[in-house]
Amino acid sequence: MLQLILDGLIYGSIYALIGFAISTLFMTTGVVNFAIGETITFSMYVGIITMEWFHTSYLITVIEIIVITVIFTVLITKILVMPLLKHGSIISTIGTASMYIIFPILTVGLSTQDHTFPKAPIPKMNLSIISSWDAVIFIVTALIAILLHYFVMKSSWGVGIRAIKSNQSHALSIGISVGKIVMITAILSGFIGGITGLIAAPKLLLTHNLMGTPFMVALIGAVLGGLNNPKGIYFGCLLLGVVQSITGGLFGSISREIIPILIVLVVLVIKPEGLFSSIREKRV
Secondary structure, eight states: OHHHHHHHHHHHHHHHHHHHHHHHHHHHHOOOOTTHHHHHHHHHHHHHHHHHHHOOOHHHHHHHHHHHHHHHHHHHIIIIIHHHGGGOHHHHHHHHHHHHHHHHHHHHHHOSSOBOOOOOOOOOOOOSSSOHHHHHHHHHHHHHHHHHHHHHHHSHHHHHHHHHHHOHHHHHHTTOOHHHHHHHHHHHHHHHHHHHHHHHHHHHOBOTTTTHHHHHHHHHHHHHHOTTOHHHHHHHHHHHHHHHHHHHHHHOHHHHHHHHHHHHHHHHHHOTTOTTTTSOOOOO
């Protein structure tokens, strides 16, 4: 049982990273960027191909992957999200979903094969219950959760994000540059997305469906915890990962997918704003 819980926490950490990438842009636009998962996968394939063909170093590949993910996230925000927002967030969300279809085609154009993505060169830790890389996944996710919470709740940029989230018209009237703040959240979303790919690919194997199922599970976990709340997303995704792991271990792989979704549906019927939405946020 302990091993199932630990496995759930590791997969829940990966879900949380994806949830953060979704949430940062959602907080300022109300749009779920369905393309972020496929953007990450595409960037990872570009990285592994340049590493294999041109023998780029791990550090250069890391920078390349993060930069590509940021660029595409910003372009999607600028070309699809912002212009379509005048027609409502649902239309903008559909716009990002179109890229959910296009990016896999681009990825297949790069390579039709699965790849083993290398792990970062880290010191080996003598841990008996989890691997060194699993420890890295958990620690990095926890650090990003803390930093993102601080950024949203304590920084001057965070004040702008919360003001836009609360009332965009009011934010404009007090001189907050909505467009600039949205672009900052897009950059942050892409940055976290790049980190997610680098963390997840060595664990999950680099395939064309690298972020397919994890994206959907992460979205469910983020909604469970509260899509506007970094702390809620973190705990929501960890909880979902643990529930998935335990149900899958006890009742089989089908229950791993079905039972957590049923639990989430029940929770959202009772508390539609999310399980951890009671965590108070500072007033702007």
